[in-house]
Amino acid sequence: MNLAIQIVIGGLLQGAVFAVIALGFSLVFRVTGVLNLSQGAFCVVGALVMYTLQVAWGWPTPVAAVAASLATTAFGIALGMLFFVPAVPRLPTSSMLILTAGLLTLLQGVLLIGWSSQPYALPPFSGEAPVVLGGVRVPTQGFWIAGITIVVILSMWFLVQRTTLGTALRACAENRVAARLMGIDVPRMTLLSFALAVLIAAISGIAVAPITSLEFDTGGFFTNFGFIAVAIGGLNSFLGSVAGGVFLGVAEQLAAGYVSSLFANALALGLLLVVLLWRPNGLFGGGAPRRTDVRDEQRIYHAIVRVEGRGGLVFALGLAAIALALPLVFTGGGILSSLVITGILYISVLGLDVLMGYAGQVSLGQAGFMAIGGYTAAILAVNYGVSPLWGTLAGMALSVISAWALSFVTLRLRGHYLALATLAFGLLIDSLTVGMVDTTGGPSGLAGIPAFSVGSMTFASPVDMYYLVVGIVVVLVLALHGAMRSDFGRALKAVRTDQTAATALGVNVVRHKLAAFLISAALGSLSGSLYAFYFHFLSPEMVATPRSFEMISMLVAGGEGTLVGSLFGVALLTMLPTIFQPFALYKTLAEGLLLVLCFMWLPEGMFGFAAVRLSRWLRPRAAAPAAEKALP
Amino acid sequence: MSDAALAIAGLSKSFGGVMAISDVSLSVPSGSLTAVIGPNGAGKTTLFNLVTNLYPADRGEILFQGRSIRGRSPGAIARLGLVRTFQSARIFPGMTAQENALAGAHMHLQAPAWKHMLWLKSARREERVLAAKADALLELVGLKPFRDMAATDLPMGAQKLLEVVRALMAEPRLLLLDEPAAGLNDAETAELAELLRAVRDSGVTVIVVEHNMSLVMGVADQVIVLDAGSIVAAGSPRQIQQDKRVIAAYVGAEA
Numbered sequence: 001m002n003l004a005i006q007i008v009i010g011g012l013l014q015g016a017v018f019a020v021i022a023l024g025f026s027l028v029f030r031v032t033g034v035l036n037l038s039q040g041a042f043c044v045v046g047a048l049v050m051y052t053l054q055v056a057w058g059w060p061t062p063v064a065a066v067a068a069s070l071a072t073t074a075f076g077i078a079l080g081m082l083f084f085v086p087a088v089p090r091l092p093t094s095s096m097l098i099l100t101a102g103l104l105t106l107l108q109g110v111l112l113i114g115w116s117s118q119p120y121a122l123p124p125f126s127g128e129a130p131v132v133l134g135g136v137r138v139p140t141q142g143f144w145i146a147g148i149t150i151v152v153i154l155s156m157w158f159l160v161q162r163t164t165l166g167t168a169l170r171a172c173a174e175n176r177v178a179a180r181l182m183g184i185d186v187p188r189m190t191l192l193s194f195a196l197a198v199l200i201a202a203i204s205g206i207a208v209a210p211i212t213s214l215e216f217d218t219g220g221f222f223t224n225f226g227f228i229a230v231a232i233g234g235l236n237s238f239l240g241s242v243a244g245g246v247f248l249g250v251a252e253q254l255a256a257g258y259v260s261s262l263f264a265n266a267l268a269l270g271l272l273l274v275v276l277l278w279r280p281n282g283l284f285g286g287g288a289p290r291r292t293d294v295r296d297e298q299r300i301y302h303a304i305v306r307v308e309g310r311g312g313l314v315f316a317l318g319l320a321a322i323a324l325a326l327p328l329v330f331t332g333g334g335i336l337s338s339l340v341i342t343g344i345l346y347i348s349v350l351g352l353d354v355l356m357g358y359a360g361q362v363s364l365g366q367a368g369f370m371a372i373g374g375y376t377a378a379i380l381a382v383n384y385g386v387s388p389l390w391g392t393l394a395g396m397a398l399s400v401i402s403a404w405a406l407s408f409v410t411l412r413l414r415g416h417y418l419a420l421a422t423l424a425f426g427l428l429i430d431s432l433t434v435g436m437v438d439t440t441g442g443p444s445g446l447a448g449i450p451a452f453s454v455g456s457m458t459f460a461s462p463v464d465m466y467y468l469v470v471g472i473v474v475v476l477v478l479a480l481h482g483a484m485r486s487d488f489g490r491a492l493k494a495v496r497t498d499q500t501a502a503t504a505l506g507v508n509v510v511r512h513k514l515a516a517f518l519i520s521a522a523l524g525s526l527s528g529s530l531y532a533f534y535f536h537f538l539s540p541e542m543v544a545t546p547r548s549f550e551m552i553s554m555l556v557a558g559g560e561g562t563l564v565g566s567l568f569g570v571a572l573l574t575m576l577p578t579i580f581q582p583f584a585l586y587k588t589l590a591e592g593l594l595l596v597l598c599f600m601w602l603p604e605g606m607f608g609f610a611a612v613r614l615s616r617w618l619r620p621r622a623a624a625p626a627a628e629k630a631l632p
Numbered sequence: 633m634s635d636a637a638l639a640i641a642g643l644s645k646s647f648g649g650v651m652a653i654s655d656v657s658l659s660v661p662s663g664s665l666t667a668v669i670g671p672n673g674a675g676k677t678t679l680f681n682l683v684t685n686l687y688p689a690d691r692g693e694i695l696f697q698g699r700s701i702r703g704r705s706p707g708a709i710a711r712l713g714l715v716r717t718f719q720s721a722r723i724f725p726g727m728t729a730q731e732n733a734l735a736g737a738h739m740h741l742q743a744p745a746w747k748h749m750l751w752l753k754s755a756r757r758e759e760r761v762l763a764a765k766a767d768a769l770l771e772l773v774g775l776k777p778f779r780d781m782a783a784t785d786l787p788m789g790a791q792k793l794l795e796v797v798r799a800l801m802a803e804p805r806l807l808l809l810d811e812p813a814a815g816l817n818d819a820e821t822a823e824l825a826e827l828l829r830a831v832r833d834s835g836v837t838v839i840v841v842e843h844n845m846s847l848v849m850g851v852a853d854q855v856i857v858l859d860a861g862s863i864v865a866a867g868s869p870r871q872i873q874q875d876k877r878v879i880a881a882y883v884g885a886e887a
Contacts, residue, residue: 304728304782479749486759488745490735494724501722504684505802506710506739515745561726 005136007257008250013142013211015249016149017043020204021226022233022241023156024197029235030173031193032088034096035416038079038103040222042198043205045107046072047214048115050206051122061125069202076198077191079103083596085191094362095599097419098556101364101549102595104223109589111216122209141210148207152200153242159196160238169193220545224427225252227420228272234282244282262435269428276417276424277409305562305608311618319564323470327463336462338578342571343469344530349551349558349566350476351523356552357561358489359516360496361410362419365426366524367547369399371433373525374532374543375440378449381533388452392529399525400518407514426545433540445539452533465534472530476523480563492516493561553595559605568607569594636695637662637806637837638683638714643692645682652678654861656692660806660854665832666839667848667869670858676841677719679858680808684709684716696806711739713805717798717812719841721791725784729775729794732783733766734759736801762801769797773827788815793824806837813844825851849873 021039028036050068053059059067087099125144130137160166171179172189180186205214205222212218225248233244248268256264275282330336352366376398377391386394402425410421433440440446451460452468459468483489494502495512503509532538554573559565573591577584602609638660645653653675660666668676682689685706694702701709715736723732741762743755770776773793778786783794796812809828813821821844828851832838842848848855848869855872857865865875872878 304726478751482748482751483745486743486745486748486755487734487738487741488748490727490731491738493726493731494735494738497724497726498722500686500706501718501724502735503706504710504716504718505736505798506707506715508707 002135003257007253009136009138009142010257011250011253012246013145013208013249014253015229015246016145017204017208017212017222017245018225018229018249019242019245020149020152020200021222022230022245023153023238024201025226025230026233026235026238026241027156027160027169028193028197029230031169032096032172032190033093034088034100035093035227035235035420036084036103036194036197037097037100037223037227038107038219039197039201040224040226041104041107041111041219042072042076042201043208043222044111044214044216044219045075046202046205047122047209048111048120048216050209051115051120054122065206068206069199072202073195073199076202077195079106080191080194080198083600084194085187087600088187088190091599094416094419097416098362098552099596099599102553102592102599104219104592105546105549105553106589106592106596108217108219109586109592111219112588113585115216117216119213119215120209121213122206124210139211141207145204145207145211148203152203156196156200157238165192217546224423225268228268228424230282231272231420232275232283237282240282260435262431265431265435266428269424269431272424273409273421276421277412305559305565305604305611311615320474327466332462334578335575336466338575340462340466340469340534341531342567342574343466343473344527344534345551345554345574346473346567346570347469347476347530348524348527349555349570350473350480350563351520351527352551352555353560353563353566354480354484354492354523355516355520356555357566358484358492358496359513360492361513361516363422363517363520364419364545364548364552365422365424365429366520366551367543367545368422368426368429369403369521369524370528370531370547371429371540371543372399372402373528374538375433375446375528376525377529378446378532378538379439381450382446382448388450388529388533389454392452392526392533395529396522396525399521403517403521404514407517410517411510411513423545423548426548430540430544433543440540443540445537445542446532447537449532449536449538451536452530459533469530472526477563484563488512488515549595550591553591555605557594557598557605559608559611562605562607562611565605565607565611569605572606635662636660637664637697638839639693639695639698640683641693641695643679643682643694644690645678645687646690651861653682653689656858656861656863658856658863658866660837660839662697662837663832663835664837664853665828665851666837666854666856667852668839668841668856668858669843669845669848669872670864673860674858675861676858677810678861680716680810680841683808684714710802713803714808715799715802715804715806716808717792717795717810719810719814721788721795721815723783723786723791723794723798725782727783728780729770729778729783729786729790730763730766730780732794733770733797733801734762736798737762737766737803739802766797766801769800770794772830773797773823789817789820792816793820793827796824796827800831804836806839807831809838809840809842811841811843813842813847821847 021043024039025035028034046068049071050064053064053068054061083103087096091099124139124141126140130139160169168184169189169192171182171184172186176186229245229248230241232248233240252264252268255267326339327336330339348366348370352363355361355363373392373395376395377388380386380391380394381388406425410418434443451458452465453459459465491502491507491512494507495509499509528543531542550573554569555566557572558567558569577587598605604612636659641657643653643656644651656679668679670676681687683694685704689702693700696712696714701712724735727735741758743758747755767776767779770779775790775794775797778790783791786794792812792815796809799807813824816824825847828838828840852869855867855869856863857872857878865872865878
């Protein structure tokens with residue numbers, strides 16, 4: 001009995017953090033319609049700044065706590081003014097989701113540079129000795145967490161429901177245009193909601209730090225669970241987000257205490273999928289859901305990226321020649337290895353491009369399919385002696401089946417919910433790869449994976465592997481290019497931009513979305529298998545959710561919807577840390593920053609930008625004026 | 633009824649107590665060009681949305697070539713050969729004008745994606761044939777020079793014409809056009825009238841919602857006047873021009 005109470009108390013404390021983050025989600029969502037995935041990272045920023053002030057510089061606890069909260073909020077306001085507020089009116093909400101994922105990555109990059117990758121724990125505010133109540137030991141920090149959380153929730157409630165400022169915030173949530181016409185400064189309210197969410201996240205991060213171990217990337221964990229909490233409770237409901245957080249904390253701790261932490265993760269994510277499917281507005285959800293279609297209409301197309309006719313052929317042949325010649329220049333070592341990895345990741349990003357760039361479906365779970373492909377092929381090869389080729393095909397089959405099963409959830413969802421269902425899927429796979437120690441080797445990974453081989457041909461050396469990957473990439477790009485320039489590609493783009501008009505022309509929207517999803521799953525899986533065979537080793541973090549975010553950065557930076565464009569994004573983010581070693585530390589920051597900057601100022605990506613400029617330069621201004629004269 | 637391309641009986645739809653369409657019955661003969669006119673808010677676009685099932689109808693029956701289509705999905709209705717355009721030109725951004733036109737031919741392109749992945753000659757040939765057809769239609773409406781431009785860069789009038797071309801590429805049996813002349817100048821409107829006659833003469837039944845009276849009176853075989861969700865009058869353009877109720881409801885003070 002005491003154990004149960006002990007676990008429930010642990011769950012309540014855990015749930016308190018989830019509740020505050022969920023509240024932040026709900027606040028920003030209600031004002032802007034955006035799910036701010038960077039939310040959880042501010043908990044960690046607050047806690048690590050607190051660590052520096054309190055432990056490293058010896059400031060007294062209350063001063064350090066206040067200073068850390070304020071410093072984090074100031075940092076949050078700066079980020080909000082630079083990126084978040086200007087982006088909200090410019091980007092469709094599902095692009096905003098990716099942008100905030102970029103902010104999350106960016107924050108983790110900053111933390112990695114500032115505090116490196118080691119776990120931190122703060123000393124409790126008032127002593128180590130726990131209070132014993134009727135045989136139940138409660139850490140003193142528990143009272144602090146409970147008290148702070150209650151104060152935070154009550155003051156937020158008062159602010160939003162009982163003040164003029166709160167009314168203005170809620171007006172933005174109801175109707176941004178009307179709010180602006182009524183003289184409400186909508187950008188300022190957007191910033192305010194963002195800053196308030198950062199503030200409460202920082203406070204709760206500081207409060208919980210003494211009983212949790214925090215690392216630069218723990219923010220992802222907070223974001224995930226805060227989001228699951230708010231999705232269960234209902235994004236539009238104040239009470240719902242708090243209740244969802246507490247419920248999730250207790251459920252998670254009970255499951256972890258009585259079964260296993262693997263089960264707890266699976267339970268949380270399973271719960272999320274069930275709620276998304278059954279009641280997308282959450283258990284406490286009320287009010288009309290915002291219109292959150294696929295990334296349609298609002299997104300402005302700056303140019304159609306295409307290298308025409310002979311130019312395209314010259315470009316393709318040139319690229320192929322360079323690709324074939326590269327191993328002659330770099331005969332081995334780090335650079336050749338990075339080139340192989342570039343090729344392997346590009347296969348997965350190609351799939352993501354079909355899904356996101358063409359069909360306009362956001363997936364935050366692409367690495368999940370890499371994991372399925374990698375582990376299936378590796379386990380079959382190591383434990384059952386199945387040949388790598390068959391293992392790879394088995395992985396692809398399993399991935400396609402998983403994607404198909406997942407599509408029962410995703411195809412019924414739109415916008416946000418779709419992206420988040422894929423995120424939940426990715427996280428579920430993460431927890432499986434870590435948790436199923438007997439099969440996957442758990443966190444320490446799976447070693448002794450053979451080299452890739454087809455029959456008697458073995459691709460053991462990096463050069464062999466390089467040419468194998470180049471061959472696969474060439475075949476894939478040609479095949480996808482053939483499909484994308486045909487009716488299939490046009491139908492996908494039509495679905496992306498205007499589902500109603502596409503349907504009115506007889507396009508089967510569901511079938512095309514599903515096809516794109518299955519293609520992306522198959523390519524992700526192929527990439528994951530090759531990855532495992534190349535390294536002869538596979539561990540969960542090689543194919544975990546941060547990899548999904550990384551691949552989105554690569555795609556967006558290179559250029560969506562062009563197939564070849566993303567190669568440059570993949571190459572940039574893979575090669576730079578190899579060529580310029582000190583850059584490795586800044587890689588996470590660069591990924592986040594690149595994603596955010598490209599989304600805001602270079603929406604067609606590096607390749608798109610270059611291709612458009614180049615084709616304008618190659619084709620003199622003959623075409624445009626002629627067109628203008630055409631219509632009388 | 634068998635020679636009616638579209639027959640509607642007792643169709644009704646209300647939005648929160650407001651009758652947008654109330655007890656509308658009409659019949660559109662095959663191969664005719666029917667114009668639906670009426671003041672703003674009369675329910676013209678709603679009528680189209682009910683026929684194509686963008687909104688479900690509350691009551692009534694909709695027969696397309698003698699077959700009930702009420703409750704069928706918009707995609708299924710399109711596949712039967714009933715294709716529409718939208719009031720605000722909903723061309724696809726991120727595609728050229730030609731690609732937009734070709735997107736209209738989606739239902740008629742048989743080659744599956746895997747044939748294109750293998751770059752099979754037969755699949756390419758099919759695309760080329762339809763591209764030639766798209767080019768011919770673009771030429772016909774004077775959009776040829778815009779062929780390879782981003783469709784969203786086209787002037788509004790050209791976008792509206794492009795949407796009509798896209799619908800024609802779907803080879804409809806019944807074509808619903810929602811205010812195709814809105815945003816077109818006089819010369820463009822004349823071209824559109826020419827195009828509509830040609831389409832009708834090729835055997836396609838056309839229903840057009842339109843404000844532009846000279847277009848309506850010039851090309852329509854039959855005019856249906858809607859006001860406040862009900863049919864006020866129906867007949868030949870000449871009959872309608874002389875109908876007192878129509879003058880009261882629609883032409884109003886201008887007459």
